[in-house]
Amino acid sequence: MASTTQISKKRKFIADGVFQAELGEFFSRELAEEGYSGCEVRVTHARTEIIIRATHTQDVLGDKGRRIRELKALIEKRFKFPENSLELYAEKVQFRGLSAAAQAESLRYKLLGGLAMRRACYGVLRFVMESGAKGCEVVVSGKLRAARAKSMKFVDGFMIHSGQPNVDYVDYAVRHVLLRQGVLGIKVKIMKPYDPEGKMGPSKNLPDAVSLVEPKPEGAIEVRSENKGIQEIPQQQQQQQAAPAQEASQEAAY
């Protein structure tokens, strides 16, 4: 990060990971209301750029850029970045219906606002599917006063659970709703669609997606041969349409 002393490669990677984890956690807590969806850290030798993806970028920037400057100052002080070596940018999330973090936060606020469980979850489910997702799963778990602990699960569409496609296609987020009586857990899983352009989802198709190619229409096949006379028509030519096959056999009969 900002240190100039030599550290071993192993420690560097670990330190980077810890940095990203702490940063992500900080933004999740701080920018929950602004629909924080993720951040990206780009390191160049001159400076470090942090790009914050959120649904309400205007609120992240604040009044005349005040909020984002405050965040920048906090991060600079915490991680001991030298002056002006850190830049923060806010970017609007393209498809917020496909971001599990944004949807989990939205569900959290809906529940806190007093919406019925079913209505809130179906609202999220419908929005996600309308945004073009392949599948969505919302789970709300916990014990509320005067009910047994339970997990309420709402699903729509298609979901995969294992393998590398799980990592590529499925976006997963967990949020806690803190209530007076206890804590509710919200888990949102969104399966992104296959998008050859790579914007809405991965550009690599699922490994078990099979695309069949239509056979090209074939023209008449001429049977030519150096030897004149009777010749065997090879078995492959049985696939041909009847007419050319008949022609060929007539020729051969000569």
Add this chain to the structure above:
Amino acid sequence: MSTPKSFRYVIEHMEEDDASTHALPAWVRLEYAHMLKRVGSSSSVHFTSLSSTSVKPLADYLNSPKAQLHTEPILKMLEKASPPIPQARVCLLDPRAPKELCPGDAELFDVFLYGGILGDDPPRDRTGELRKLGFEGRHLGATQMTTDTAVGVTKIVVEDGVKLNEIPYVDFPTISFNAHESIEMPFRYVADEKNEPILPPGMKEHLKADLDRTIDDF
């Protein structure tokens, strides 16, 4: 064996009353009513530590001679019984007990005590309050059960003589209402012939209605 021994199943009620009705919440009633069905024909179910406002509504709801309702806590109820029941004959069903419940315990105990603890996952160990009173304990396995399931399982072990691990269970069942909605109950239930969990009658509808509540209603 002549007439089956009659046991007393005592539930020390520990849940708060419903704020608006000052009586037991609906799902507690459903589970308590279910217990009456699951015990043997000569056994009875006692509910202790009930609030005075909840006794009459519960008695009307249960409407059964097998159910006895008390406002006193367990120790008082044991003293007041005729003849008074010695503490040594009371078995507390306690997840943290060292020994497992077995058919032989039918000889040692006449009364089985449960904390009417309804529902935390992971369990908050409210049985601890009863454990301090010094009863002998037995556990019913590692996975938490609903209180009515616990009573049912005790009856099967003690009155029917079946060992604990020979009872068919289903753990953490998922109850589906339609293609989109389901509820997973993080408890162990006894399984019926179709390998489905045995729930109190009316519980499935109650769970479905839960989905329409807001967090304030809970």
